[in-house]
Amino acid sequence: MDLTVLGLLCSLLLYRILHMNQNGTGWVVAFLCESCFTFVWLFYTNITWSPAAHIPYPDRLDERVHDLPSVDLFVTTAYPVREPPVLVVNTVLSLLAVNYPANKLACYVSDDGCSPLTYFSLKEVSKFAKIWVPFCKKYNVKVRAPFRYFLNPVTATEDPEFAIEWEMTKREYEKLRQRVEDATEDSDWLNADNDFEAFSNTKPNDHSTIVKVKVIWENKGGVGDEKEVPHLVYISREKRPNYVHHYKAGAMNFMVRVSGLMTNAPYMLNLDCDMYANEAKVVRQAMCIFLQESVVPNNCAFVQFPQAFYDSNANGFNIFQSYTEQGDAGIQGPIYEGSGCFHTRRVMYGLSPSDLEDDGSLSSATTRRFLTQESLTREFGNSKEMVKSVAGALQRTSNPQNELTNSIVAAKEVGNFHYECQTSWGKTVGWLYGSIAEDKNTSIGIHSRGWTSSCISLNPPAFLGCMPLVGVEGFLQSRRWMTGGLEVLLNKQSPLIGIFHQKLRFRQRLVYLSSCMGSLASIPVILYCLLPAYCILHNSPLFPKVTLS
Numbered sequence: 001m002d003l004t005v006l007g008l009l010c011s012l013l014l015y016r017i018l019h020m021n022q023n024g025t026g027w028v029v030a031f032l033c034e035s036c037f038t039f040v041w042l043f044y045t046n047i048t049w050s051p052a053a054h055i056p057y058p059d060r061l062d063e064r065v066h067d068l069p070s071v072d073l074f075v076t077t078a079y080p081v082r083e084p085p086v087l088v089v090n091t092v093l094s095l096l097a098v099n100y101p102a103n104k105l106a107c108y109v110s111d112d113g114c115s116p117l118t119y120f121s122l123k124e125v126s127k128f129a130k131i132w133v134p135f136c137k138k139y140n141v142k143v144r145a146p147f148r149y150f151l152n153p154v155t156a157t158e159d160p161e162f163a164i165e166w167e168m169t170k171r172e173y174e175k176l177r178q179r180v181e182d183a184t185e186d187s188d189w190l191n192a193d194n195d196f197e198a199f200s201n202t203k204p205n206d207h208s209t210i211v212k213v214k215v216i217w218e219n220k221g222g223v224g225d226e227k228e229v230p231h232l233v234y235i236s237r238e239k240r241p242n243y244v245h246h247y248k249a250g251a252m253n254f255m256v257r258v259s260g261l262m263t264n265a266p267y268m269l270n271l272d273c274d275m276y277a278n279e280a281k282v283v284r285q286a287m288c289i290f291l292q293e294s295v296v297p298n299n300c301a302f303v304q305f306p307q308a309f310y311d312s313n314a315n316g317f318n319i320f321q322s323y324t325e326q327g328d329a330g331i332q333g334p335i336y337e338g339s340g341c342f343h344t345r346r347v348m349y350g351l352s353p354s355d356l357e358d359d360g361s362l363s364s365a366t367t368r369r370f371l372t373q374e375s376l377t378r379e380f381g382n383s384k385e386m387v388k389s390v391a392g393a394l395q396r397t398s399n400p401q402n403e404l405t406n407s408i409v410a411a412k413e414v415g416n417f418h419y420e421c422q423t424s425w426g427k428t429v430g431w432l433y434g435s436i437a438e439d440k441n442t443s444i445g446i447h448s449r450g451w452t453s454s455c456i457s458l459n460p461p462a463f464l465g466c467m468p469l470v471g472v473e474g475f476l477q478s479r480r481w482m483t484g485g486l487e488v489l490l491n492k493q494s495p496l497i498g499i500f501h502q503k504l505r506f507r508q509r510l511v512y513l514s515s516c517m518g519s520l521a522s523i524p525v526i527l528y529c530l531l532p533a534y535c536i537l538h539n540s541p542l543f544p545k546v547t548l549s
């Protein structure tokens with residue numbers, strides 16, 4: 001089928017070339033536009049050739065692995081109005097309640113808006129989580145974001161004990177929602193509590209680093225039983241006017257550093273604050289990929305779950321996303337999409353597959369090159385604690401920090417706006433700078449080092465979000481994605497550079513090209529639409545003349 005379409009497209013182009021001399025400008029423009037469409041078609045067809053997806057079996061993982069690895073969960077928020085705290089509350093609750101040992105999880109919320117309301121909401125979350133998490137685990141609740149879960153009422157056939165607990169939990173959730181809503185309208189609570197002092201006289205773009213752990217550091221090294229709640233940490237990095245903060249990529253890198261100082265988990269999940277975990281086993285599912293037993297070394301750098309949205313008008317987008325993700329998965333792996341993705345910490349610290357032995361330990365050459373105090377300070381910044389934590393993560397010997405007071409001081413230090421100066425953060429380490437689409441940019445950096453990635457596509461989707469497809473917000477979002485793509489195309493990691501560089505496979509390069517050049521395809525489309533009118537006005541032929549005999 002593809003070959004037939006390709007044959008037809010090529011014969012059309014050939015026909016245009018052979019008759020170029022007899023026809024005017026319209027014909028030439030049509031030829032150029034049709035050539036572009038053929039390339040676009042080739043790029044997209046390339047994606048469909050070898051679709052793949054992993055099917056995880058979390059129950060088998062439990063039989064095989066008795067000591068699951070720790071995972072740090074990252075949520076970014078930045079705009080308390082566009083991203084209402086009640087959404088953040090639900091995202092965080094859905095993560096705290098996932099079906100995974102609570103003592104192996106820590107949830108970090110980065111607030112680029114420096115909003116006391118967000119912090120207030122998280123404090124409320126930490127109280128309600130003590131009811132919500134045990135409830136979800138006891139009754140094996142599937143969707144663990146309360147605003148979605150409570151949409152369906154209990155049926156009369158349910159167990160009476162469950163019905164009572166359901167009512168009580170719902171009531172508590174409603175109280176939490178009400179308190180957050182009241183706090184949005186009236187800010188008296190701000191002055192009543194000393195805990196909010198750090199927020200006084202701050203502006204979203206002008207404030208010092210804030211790290212709030214004490215109040216909401218719930219899990220005190222527990223054993224991971226059903227009643228336990230994972231750690232929850234609120235952070236807001238230092239911002240100063242007239243200084244480049246690198247949007248979400250800057251926030252992610254700060255979160256990587258703070259989590260490195262506190263829990264230093266080998267895996268990290270990244271979720272936008274408006275996307276909740278829709279599948280309780282999602283962390284186990286990702287671990288099925290990372291902890292695969294295989295004779296070949298596992299070069300999977302990240303596991304991406306396709307982005308899906310619960311707004312009814314996003315169906316077309318959901319289908320397109322899932323289709324391209326599975327198509328890419330059969331090449332070198334799906335592109336990182338910025339949300340719903342599990343990364344390995346060592347890959348984000350800049351390692352390549354060639355730095356590792358078959359058993360996953362660091363090769364001796366890499367140890368010599370990478371693990372000196374001098375080299376680590378140059379790459380990761382001038383904090384002794386950070387250097388120690390990076391060395392531990394690279395060698396897989398990291399122990400979580402137990403002395404919280406020390407790690408808070410160190411965490412504030414790595415949040416200073418000049419901490420990253422002269423280091424490799426954003427260049428080769430962490431989330432990469434240089435494009436507003438930090439996801440594509442970081443993704444191409446990882447694939448170019450030779451790593452692969454995997455896709456788990458499930459129905460119902462593992463994460464669900466909301467997205468503005470219409471109106472000004474929708475336009476601004478599209479513009480961000482399109483300009484971000486062009487920035488990637490023009491920066492030094494561009495898929496156009498080093499075409500025969502084997503670590504980024506040729507077909508994967510085409511995937512990145514189609515993803516970054518999407519906006520440019522609009523030019524031939526507009527020209528082609530205007531062409532018939534132009535040809536009529538100028539009496540210039542656009543299509544072959546048909547003569548009836």
Ligand SMILES: O=c1ccn([C@@H]2O[C@H](COP(=O)(O)OP(=O)(O)O[C@H]3O[C@H](CO)[C@@H](O)[C@H](O)[C@H]3O)[C@@H](O)[C@H]2O)c(=O)[nH]1
Binds near residue numbers: 076079246272337339
């Ligand atoms: O300075 C900033 C800007 C944004 N964000 C957060 O980053 C996320 C994504 O930002 P948003 O403005 O909502 O972008 P979207 O277009 O909705 O997001 C898509 O596109 C982004 C850039 O390509 C990806 O990072 C996202 O994960 C992906 O969902 C949100 O959680 C924001 O709170 C920050 O933390 N700091």
Ligand SMILES: [Mn+2]
Binds near residue numbers: 272274
């Ligand atoms: Mn968003």
